Amino acid sequence: MKKLPRAFFQQPTLEVANALIGKRLVHQQEGDTLVAKIVEVEAYKGPDDRAAHTYGGRRTPRNETMFGEAGHAYVYLIYGIHHCINCVTVGPEYPEGVLLRAAEPLEGLETMAKKRFQRTYNELTQSRRRQLTNGPGKLGQAFGITKERYNGHDLQSDSLFIAEGSKERIVVETSPRIGIDASGEARDYPWRFFEKDHPYVSKRPKPRADG
DNA sequence: CCTACGATTCACT
DNA sequence: GTGAATCGTAGGG
Numbered sequence: 206m207k208k209l210p211r212a213f214f215q216q217p218t219l220e221v222a223n224a225l226i227g228k229r230l231v232h233q234q235e236g237d238t239l240v241a242k243i244v245e246v247e248a249y250k251g252p253d254d255r256a257a258h259t260y261g262g263r264r265t266p267r268n269e270t271m272f273g274e275a276g277h278a279y280v281y282l283i284y285g286i287h288h289c290i291n292c293v294t295v296g297p298e299y300p301e302g303v304l305l306r307a308a309e310p311l312e313g314l315e316t317m318a319k320k321r322f323q324r325t326y327n328e329l330t331q332s333r334r335r336q337l338t339n340g341p342g343k344l345g346q347a348f349g350i351t352k353e354r355y356n357g358h359d360l361q362s363d364s365l366f367i368a369e370g371s372k373e374r375i376v377v378e379t380s381p382r383i384g385i386d387a388s389g390e391a392r393d394y395p396w397r398f399f400e401k402d403h404p405y406v407s408k409r410p411k412p413r414a415d416g
Numbered sequence: 417c418c419t420a421c422g423a424t425t426c427a428c429t
Numbered sequence: 430g431t432g433a434a435t436c437g438t439a440g441g442g
Contacts, residue, residue: 247423256423267438284424285436291423304423342424352437384423 206231206240207369211361214275218294218301222248222398225292226377227370230308232348234364237316239348241308241338242370245399245406247382249291251300255391256382259300270357271300277359280345280352287342288351292360292367306341306383306397309405310334317347340407376401383408 209228214221225246232239249257251271258268258281270279271293279291279302291302310317317337318326326334338344345351350365360366379395386392399406 249423258423263439265439281423282437283422284434285422286434287424289423306423336425340424382423 208361209367209369211274211276213367214292214294214360215296216294218248218250218303219396221292221294222246222303222396223377225303225305225367226398226400227373227375229311229368229370230290230305230344230348231368232313232350232365234349237313239313239316240311240368241344241348242311243305243308243367244403245307245397247304247306248396248398249302249304250396254394255389256385256394257301262300264300268300271302273297273357276361277357278350278355278365280350280356280358282352283342288345289341290345290348290350290355304341305344307399307405307407308338308344309403310337310347316349320349321347335404339405 225243228243230241230243251257251259252262254260259271264272267281270277273293275294275296277293279293280288283289290305293302295301314326318324318329321337322329322333336343338347355365358365377398378401380397381393381395382397
């Protein structure tokens with residue numbers, strides 16, 4: 206499993222987001238290895254992106270990681286419940302990143318099933334298997350990623366990193382991002398990237414009247 | 417100190 | 430499709 210070098214994350218955020226589709230998210234702890242193929246992400250670009258936590262250069266204890274070196278994990282808690290995983294991009298003082306929104310489980314299915322549903326993988330219905338990791342909060346829960354443990358974590362480490370995928374050809378589509386309707390024109394930016402027709406993609410773009 | 421709310425998910429209709 | 434859950438964060442007094 207070839208770990209992506211820091212230089213990968215130091216490219217422009219939209220390029221990193223597009224290139225992350227098909228890569229592998231890897232989490233290793235206590236002798237257990239979890240691997241999933243990334244199938245959906247969203248790019249968040251610093252000061253000019255109203256939908257970003259770092260809009261206007263806003264710098265707080267929560268988003269401090271975004272202002273650091275590329276190739277680190279920015280993990281935050283949303284709705285008091287869900288932990289969302291981002292990869293910091295570009296470089297120091299350019300607070301941009303890519304939110305990992307959905308992935309296809311490849312290895313460690315039993316652990317994921319246990320963390321999500323307290324069941325064995327075999328006990329899960331087809332629907333529940335898809336719900337293991339088809340959303341940012343679900344992915345965080347299935348992988349056991351918490352902000353307490355992984356916010357600011359270097360993705361060059363052995364416990365949590367991104368690895369190359371297979372050589373398969375992947376068709377990447379884009380759409381506006383999910384859940385940011387109140388962000389002015391930024392809501393229309395096509396900064397969500399996902400694999401075409403992949404069953405683990407979270408949802409279709411929200412249709413709008415003027416669309 | 418106090419209040420409002422979110423890069424979501426789930427149960428329910 | 431609708432609404433509740435749930436609490437850390439951010440921002441204002």
